[in-house]
Amino acid sequence: MSYKESIIENNKSKKDIINFEKASFFLNDRGIKKIPSELRKPKLNFNNEPNLLRRITWRLKEDSQYFRNVVQISFALLVIWIGIEFYLFIKWGESGGSFPYFGRPAGVEGFLPISALISLKYWFQTGIINEIHPSGLIIFVAIVATGLLLKKSFCSWLCPVGYISEALWMFGKKLFGKNISVNKFLDYPLRSLKYLLLAFFVWAIFWTMDTEALKAFIYSPYNKVADIKMYYFFENISQFALWTIIILVLLSVVIKNFWCRYLCPYGGLLGVLSWLSPIKIKRAESNCVNCDLCTKACPNTIKVHKVKTVWSDECTRCLECVQACPVKKTLEF
Ligand code: SF4
Numbered sequence: 636m637s638y639k640e641s642i643i644e645n646n647k648s649k650k651d652i653i654n655f656e657k658a659s660f661f662l663n664d665r666g667i668k669k670i671p672s673e674l675r676k677p678k679l680n681f682n683n684e685p686n687l688l689r690r691i692t693w694r695l696k697e698d699s700q701y702f703r704n705v706v707q708i709s710f711a712l713l714v715i716w717i718g719i720e721f722y723l724f725i726k727w728g729e730s731g732g733s734f735p736y737f738g739r740p741a742g743v744e745g746f747l748p749i750s751a752l753i754s755l756k757y758w759f760q761t762g763i764i765n766e767i768h769p770s771g772l773i774i775f776v777a778i779v780a781t782g783l784l785l786k787k788s789f790c791s792w793l794c795p796v797g798y799i800s801e802a803l804w805m806f807g808k809k810l811f812g813k814n815i816s817v818n819k820f821l822d823y824p825l826r827s828l829k830y831l832l833l834a835f836f837v838w839a840i841f842w843t844m845d846t847e848a849l850k851a852f853i854y855s856p857y858n859k860v861a862d863i864k865m866y867y868f869f870e871n872i873s874q875f876a877l878w879t880i881i882i883l884v885l886l887s888v889v890i891k892n893f894w895c896r897y898l899c900p901y902g903g904l905l906g907v908l909s910w911l912s913p914i915k916i917k918r919a920e921s922n923c924v925n926c927d928l929c930t931k932a933c934p935n936t937i938k939v940h941k942v943k944t945v946w947s948d949e950c951t952r953c954l955e956c957v958q959a960c961p962v963k964k965t966l967e968f
């Protein structure tokens with residue numbers, strides 16, 4: 636019996652990868668395929684490079700997930716830095732000026748998306764950029780632009796909440812051996828929740844607020860200190876809010892990206908914009924060996940191996956699938 640025959644014989648019912656290292660055969664219910672040697676991706680061992688700097692540079696170039704983690708960590712550190720600066724600014728304000736002065740970091744306005752949405756409509760209607768929280772509008776527009784160009788990349792590359800969500804489900808997988816996969820009959824209605832929340836905000840701002848109402852909100856005492864109120868909300872967090880966060884954290888440990896997939900309206904907005912994005916993951920059917928590794932790697936349970944182009948609004952362009960694909964020029968964006 637040939638090696639290939641023995642693979643088929645021993646794995647008749649198994650949908651699995653067979654001895655990729657040795658022969659690059661792939662067997663599943665759609666038959667067996669072999670990767671042509673010229674299309675086989677080389678296996679890289681970064682530890683073979685003794686020079687640390689060269690090793691890091693090489694890995695940043697070749698390992699998209701390593702590069703993504705570096706970007707995520709850098710952005711998380713930036714957010715922590717903004718948080719510390721903002722904390723020191725508030726302590727200066729509370730001390731009546733006796734504490735050393737720290738300026739308010741503009742980046743904190745990135746956490747005021749509703750104010751930014753109101754500023755956006757005001758800008759469209761009057762041509763005036765909100766003078767109270769201008770950075771909030773600029774950050775919002777920049778994130779929307781990334782959605783138009785690079786799908787939901789913001790979620791998997793920059794968003795600190797996305798980073799925490801990813802860390803939580805990975806922790807859950809380590810702890811329990813796997814994450815819970817939500818039945819599609821429950822998954823679809825749950826996924827629509829973030830769009831309902833988004834629709835509510837869009838309706839409340841774009842349909843019900845005229846220019847006067849927008850201006851009144853922007854220059855209201857509440858909006859002027861909205862970032863400080865947000866700080867006090869977390870400093871004096873209520874039992875209800877605390878338990879809500881704890882429950883969301885626990886759900887995120889057992890279900891991949893629970894918050895991002897089901898509840899985040901920002902993600903919903905980027906998901907809608909992602910359909911317009913020209914940069915999508917594409918699968919070259921002629922090269923594909925049907926190993927399904929791409930689908931298994933996808934944290935958003937997208938059936939990458941079944942489509943020619945990934946249109947899904949859940950695709951965060953994390954590139955896990957591209958990295959997992961063992962065949963050159965097969966999954967690309
Ligand atoms: S399809 Fe690929 S890029 Fe999109 S979320 Fe899944 S693994 Fe990431």
Ligand code: SF4
Nearest residue numbers: 923924926927929960
């Ligand atoms: S596209 Fe997916 S199924 Fe096809 S070879 Fe690559 S990883 Fe395997």
